[in-house]
Amino acid sequence: MSAPRSLAGPIAALINEFSKLPTIGPKTAARLVFHLLNRPRHEAQALAEAIIAVKDHVRLCSVCFSLTEDDPCAFCTDERRDASTICVIAEAKDIYAIERTGVYHGRYHVLGGLISPMDGIGPAQLHVKELVERIGSEKPNEIIVATNPNAEGEATAIYLSRLLQPLGVAVTRLAYGLPIGGDLDYADEITLAKALEGRRHL
Amino acid sequence: MRLDRVALSNFRNYSTLELALSSGVNVFLGENAQGKSNLLEAIAMLGTGKSFRTTRDAEVIREGLELASIAGTATMRAGSVHLSCTVTRGARGTRKVYTVNGQAVRYAAFLGRAKVVTFVPADLHLIDGAPSGRRGLLNSALAQDDVRYFRHLARYQRAVQQKAALLRSGEHPDAALLQIYDEAIVEIGTELMLARDHFVRELAREAERAHAHLAPHERLTVRYHPNVPFEGATRDAVITAFRARLRERAAAEAQRATCLVGPHRDDLVLELDARALDVFGSQGQKRTAVLALKIAEYTVMRDRNDEAPLLLLDDVLSELDDARARALVAVLAGAEQAFVTATHLPPELQAARRFRIVAGAVEAA
Ligand SMILES: Nc1ncnc2c1ncn2[C@@H]1O[C@H](COP(=O)(O)OP(=O)(O)OP(=O)(O)O)[C@@H](O)[C@H]1O
Ligand SMILES: [Mg+2]
Ligand SMILES: [Zn+2]
Numbered sequence: 001m002s003a004p005r006s007l008a009g010p011i012a013a014l015i016n017e018f019s020k021l022p023t024i025g026p027k028t029a030a031r032l033v034f035h036l037l038n039r040p041r042h043e044a045q046a047l048a049e050a051i052i053a054v055k056d057h058v059r060l061c062s063v064c065f066s067l068t069e070d071d072p073c074a075f076c077t078d079e080r081r082d083a084s085t086i087c088v089i090a091e092a093k094d095i096y097a098i099e100r101t102g103v104y105h106g107r108y109h110v111l112g113g114l115i116s117p118m119d120g121i122g123p124a125q126l127h128v129k130e131l132v133e134r135i136g137s138e139k140p141n142e143i144i145v146a147t148n149p150n151a152e153g154e155a156t157a158i159y160l161s162r163l164l165q166p167l168g169v170a171v172t173r174l175a176y177g178l179p180i181g182g183d184l185d186y187a188d189e190i191t192l193a194k195a196l197e198g199r200r201h202l
Numbered sequence: 203m204r205l206d207r208v209a210l211s212n213f214r215n216y217s218t219l220e221l222a223l224s225s226g227v228n229v230f231l232g233e234n235a236q237g238k239s240n241l242l243e244a245i246a247m248l249g250t251g252k253s254f255r256t257t258r259d260a261e262v263i264r265e266g267l268e269l270a271s272i273a274g275t276a277t278m279r280a281g282s283v284h285l286s287c288t289v290t291r292g293a294r295g296t297r298k299v300y301t302v303n304g305q306a307v308r309y310a311a312f313l314g315r316a317k318v319v320t321f322v323p324a325d326l327h328l329i330d331g332a333p334s335g336r337r338g339l340l341n342s343a344l345a346q347d348d349v350r351y352f353r354h355l356a357r358y359q360r361a362v363q364q365k366a367a368l369l370r371s372g373e374h375p376d377a378a379l380l381q382i383y384d385e386a387i388v389e390i391g392t393e394l395m396l397a398r399d400h401f402v403r404e405l406a407r408e409a410e411r412a413h414a415h416l417a418p419h420e421r422l423t424v425r426y427h428p429n430v431p432f433e434g435a436t437r438d439a440v441i442t443a444f445r446a447r448l449r450e451r452a453a454a455e456a457q458r459a460t461c462l463v464g465p466h467r468d469d470l471v472l473e474l475d476a477r478a479l480d481v482f483g484s485q486g487q488k489r490t491a492v493l494a495l496k497i498a499e500y501t502v503m504r505d506r507n508d509e510a511p512l513l514l515l516d517d518v519l520s521e522l523d524d525a526r527a528r529a530l531v532a533v534l535a536g537a538e539q540a541f542v543t544a545t546h547l548p549p550e551l552q553a554a555r556r557f558r559i560v561a562g563a564v565e566a567a
Contacts, residue, residue, distance in 0.1 A: 026293060117367035122376060151360045158382050189350050
C-alpha cells in the first residue's frame, strides 16, 4: 500500500521514511506521522535531533565492535568487569539482551553477523581475526559463544570452538533450554530434546 | 477426521463463501473455470498451509485485493479444532498467518493438524517425471505425519544450500567450514533417510497390494533408492555409509561446485515384473502404478495416525478408464471424508453429497 495521493508532500514523505524501518508497515507509519502532528513542536525537534545524534556520535568500539560514543567502550574499559571471560555475539544489539539478565559481568565481542556463504559471509567478513588477537593479548580463560540456535548460529559456534580451543582457552555455548513458564506439553520436540541433552545435576 | 465447515474470503475467485460439508464423499460439480479446483486448493491449504498449484502464495489472493483467508472447523478424535490461514500481500512480500483455535501459531505447529492427501492430474506423471516429484510425495506425507521430519528437512535444505554456496565461493573454500556443513548434512540427512526408508516399506506394501487388485497378472514393486546406499536401516550404518560417500565424492563436489551426495538426490524406484516402469511401462501401466501409489499414500497416512486424512481428488476420475475409476471410487467409499471435483457427476458417485459451483458461488445440489 502506498500513501494516499491526496496527502500533502511532507506527510507522504515522512510516511515513506517510517515505512522503511523494520517492523513498521505503511499503516503503522501513517499512525506515527499523525501522532507526531498532534504533538508540540519541541517533541518532534527532540526526536529529530536524537536520530541525528545517534548517527553522528555513535561508532564501533575498536576492541569489541559494540556501539559506543567513546572508544574503547565502557564494557572494555570498566575495571569492575571480569576480563577473564569474553561473550561472543552476532550483533551489537544482542549485548542489551544479555545485559538485561544482570548475571553476566564479563566482556563482549561482536562478530558483526554469522557465517553464511549464501549471503557471501565467511569468517573473513566477520571480526574473527580480531577475536583471535584479543585472546592472544587479553588471555581470557573462557569464551562464551552466544549465537542463535539456528543453522547459521550453530555453524558459527562450531567454527569458533574449533578455531579457538587450540589457543588454550575454554569455549562454551549457551545451553538450550525450555522457556520459563512454558509448558512441557507445548515445547517443540527439538527444544525438548536439546534441553534433555543439556540437563544438569540438582 | 472430518472437515465440517469451511469459510473463504477473497480466495481466488471467491469473494465470500461459507459452506457446511458432509462426511463421506463431497463432489464439487461445475463447468470449467468456475472455482472447483480453487475450493479444493483452499481445503488443502488448511492442512498443509501451502497451495498444491503454486509456490507464489500471493496468487491465491483475489485479484486486486490484499488479503485472502481460509478458515475451517474440523472434528478429530481429540475433539473439535478451528484452523485458519491468512495470506496478505504487502510492500515487503507476502505474509501468511496461521491460527489453531484462535491462537496464532508458527507454521510447524499448524502443519499436519488436518492431514490431507491430494491427487491431481499432474500426479499422473509421478512415474515418468523428475525424481523431485517422487521426493515431493515422500516429503509431503512425512512432514504432515511428523513435525520433526519437517524441521529436519528445513534444516537439511539450509545446510545443503550453505555448502553449495561455499563450494561456489572460490577456488579454495574454507575446509574447516566445509567439514562443519558436511557434519550437519550427515547428522540431519541420516534422520531423513531413516524416516524415508521406514515410510517406503509401508508404502510399498500397500501399493503392491492395491496394484494386485487393479492388475492381478502383473507385480508392482516399490523401493526406496537412497542416493547414499546403506545396508541395514540403523543410524550407525547410514552415518558410516554417508561419510564414506562424501569422502569419495569430495573432489567431484569441489570440481562441480555443487552438493552431489545426500537425500536431496533420493528417488523411488518402481518396477513392474522386475522391469523399470518409467522406461518400459505403457501409459496405462504407469497410470495404474500411480493410482496404486496414491491409494497407498492414503492408507499409510491413515494407519500411521489413527486418524484418516482428507482425500482430495482434482479432476482425476475423468482421466482414468472405467476399471481404474471404479478402483478409486472404492477407496473413496471407504474414506472418512473425501472431496472430488468433476464437470459431470460420475455414475459411481450418485449417492455422494453434491455441490454445484458457478462463478465462485456454491450451492448444494
Ligand atoms: N487470484 C484470483 N483472483 C480472481 N480469480 C481467480 C484468481 N485465481 C484464479 N481465478 C479464477 O478462477 C477460475 C478458475 O477456477 P478453477 O481453477 O477452480 O476452475 P475449475 O472450476 O476447477 O475449472 P476446470 O474444470 O477447468 O478445472 C478462473 O476463471 C480464474 O481466472
Ligand atoms: Mg479444475
Ligand atoms: Zn568495547
